[in-house]
Amino acid sequence: MAIPIAQEIVARYENRSRASHAKDAGAKNFLPGGDTRSTTYFFPYPSYMEKGAGCFLYDADGNRYIDFLNNYTSLIHGHNSPAVNQAVFDQVARGVVFGAPANAQAELAEMICARVPGIDRVRFNNSGTEATMMAMRAARAHTGKDLIIKMDGGYHGHHDFAGVNVKPDFAATGIPTPSITWSGIPACVLDGMAVVPFNDLEITEQVLRKYQNQVAAIMMEPVLGAGGAIPPQPAYLEGMRALADQYGVLLIFDEIITFRVSLGGMQKITGVIPDLTTLGKIIGGGFPVGAFGGKQEIMARFDPAHPQTIYHGGTFCGQPVSMAAGVATLKQYGQPEIDRINALGERLAAGVDAAFKAAGLRGRSSGRGSLVQVHWTTNVATNSRQALLAMGRAADLPRLFHLELMNRGIFCATRGLFSVSTPMTETEIDQAIVAIGETLLLLKSHAHQVAPHLIVA
Numbered sequence: 001m002a003i004p005i006a007q008e009i010v011a012r013y014e015n016r017s018r019a020s021h022a023k024d025a026g027a028k029n030f031l032p033g034g035d036t037r038s039t040t041y042f043f044p045y046p047s048y049m050e051k052g053a054g055c056f057l058y059d060a061d062g063n064r065y066i067d068f069l070n071n072y073t074s075l076i077h078g079h080n081s082p083a084v085n086q087a088v089f090d091q092v093a094r095g096v097v098f099g100a101p102a103n104a105q106a107e108l109a110e111m112i113c114a115r116v117p118g119i120d121r122v123r124f125n126n127s128g129t130e131a132t133m134m135a136m137r138a139a140r141a142h143t144g145k146d147l148i149i150k151m152d153g154g155y156h157g158h159h160d161f162a163g164v165n166v167k168p169d170f171a172a173t174g175i176p177t178p179s180i181t182w183s184g185i186p187a188c189v190l191d192g193m194a195v196v197p198f199n200d201l202e203i204t205e206q207v208l209r210k211y212q213n214q215v216a217a218i219m220m221e222p223v224l225g226a227g228g229a230i231p232p233q234p235a236y237l238e239g240m241r242a243l244a245d246q247y248g249v250l251l252i253f254d255e256i257i258t259f260r261v262s263l264g265g266m267q268k269i270t271g272v273i274p275d276l277t278t279l280g281k282i283i284g285g286g287f288p289v290g291a292f293g294g295k296q297e298i299m300a301r302f303d304p305a306h307p308q309t310i311y312h313g314g315t316f317c318g319q320p321v322s323m324a325a326g327v328a329t330l331k332q333y334g335q336p337e338i339d340r341i342n343a344l345g346e347r348l349a350a351g352v353d354a355a356f357k358a359a360g361l362r363g364r365s366s367g368r369g370s371l372v373q374v375h376w377t378t379n380v381a382t383n384s385r386q387a388l389l390a391m392g393r394a395a396d397l398p399r400l401f402h403l404e405l406m407n408r409g410i411f412c413a414t415r416g417l418f419s420v421s422t423p424m425t426e427t428e429i430d431q432a433i434v435a436i437g438e439t440l441l442l443l444k445s446h447a448h449q450v451a452p453h454l455i456v457a
Contacts, residue, residue: 005446006396009404010044016407019060020048039072042414043399047406052079054423057411065411066428068418073257073371074281076333076341078423084285087328088321097319104323111330112283112291116264118253118273122293123302124318128256128280129157131290132219134312135276136161139217139250141310142298146191147211149218149249151198152176153227153384156219156254156278160185164193168227168385175203175210176385198224199232199382201239208247217250217276218243222266225257227384229366229373229417237272244275250298256280256290260419261369262338282333285325288316333422341420342369344429348418351433359440360456361447367417374401374416376454391415395450401439408435 003011014021024045027034033041040046048060055078057067067078077084091104109122125131136148148161153168163185169176176195180187194211196204198220208215222237224230244251253274255265260282262268267277276294283289293299301310349365349372356363362378366387376394381387391398402414410432412418418432447454 005442006400009400009407012407013403014044016063017047017059017061021045023048023060042402054078055421055428065409066432068410068412068432070419070421072413073419075286076260076282076421077329078421083332084325084328087324091320091324096321097316102320102323104320104327105318108323108326111327112279112293116277118267118277119293120296121299122291123312125290125314126288126316127290128278129159131256131278131280131292132156132162132254133159135252135278135292136219137310138276138298139252141301143216143250145214145216147194147215148192149194149196149207149215151220151224152195153388154221154224155226160189161193164189165195168388170385170389172385175207197383197385198230199236201236201243204240205243208243212247215247215249217252219252219254221254221258223258223368224384228375228381228387229371230381230383230387231366231368233382237270241272250275252276254278261342263335282329283326284322285329287322287325289322289326337422341422344420344424345370345372347426348372348420348429348432352436355433355437355440358437359444361440361444362454362456370420372418393451394454397443397447397451400443404439404442405435408439410435
């Protein structure tokens, strides 16, 4: 009797990752779930990665992968970049952290202010989570108002206020109902948050009218990231800027992921300039980092000499190693590099679309430049609810898709996000396209059973 495709995929994964399985089992004796990040877990267990070089990863069993995860888009130059490594080694030789300002901190700040149109002044912290938390605090302090509007299905890290509607309101037909996504967040945070769908100016204005004179800011990603790599519709970002101005609220762009798509992120491309911007990921060169910045009049209150200063501390904020790595990274990431990997991303997106068509399955890509997301529908998703509903209707196909790509040496995010790094060439992109096509063909018979609506008649 033939083994069902789903069982075959899992069995092949288990057979090629026995060392990872043993390491995972041992780690579970000391770490809940075997790791310290919920995002890295997948069924039946995650592979343990032992080494990275360029755009490749090597696991505990010696398997090689083309790394399209890049630690969730943070490694723009892949693994073991010589320039980044040298900057880190040099800084470590001088000292790791001082409890005082360091030269690399000011150097990276100057580079960011020069590149990002909406940043006159910037502050550093240790993660994107901290960056969005402090941007919200800055907006509340500047306006004297408490309410933050966020996108339904938008992800801004894991602090309490960011934990509202990370999972979108699937029942909403109009204004989404704010709800807490993760256990342990107090209900009182709902008093400080309102929610609107991405790409919907009409509902955003309804919420602004409803809470007139209560809203401090709108926080949004200019391309919805974890919610599906969904780009803005034409004139949407311009409309959000106009609404923010009309109702006297700040506009915050979370460009932690999208900073990579141009020298100055999506705001540089679109000309839509926010009042505050959050950054992270690539600006640390693979080391822990976050940043928030904006207009001088807003950021001025972080000056300890300001009469109404906003306290912002942290033992490792702006630590020199991350700053040195960030400087080296941005020096190696100019317009030629950006143009090249954006073109590679477009090649990958076209390959994903062609692979779904060739397999006779309904699916498509979305994203921007070097960021490519797989969607299990031919419809264009304009918000997170639509994207995640389509993924849910695909049953276990997204999970098996990810696992089979692992079997074929392609490492991407479990949600189907691919990010391109500068060590990649057309060769790696084309290898991924072939693997995606073969995987979809393998999954077609399973799709007939679990998601027949995805079969093209």
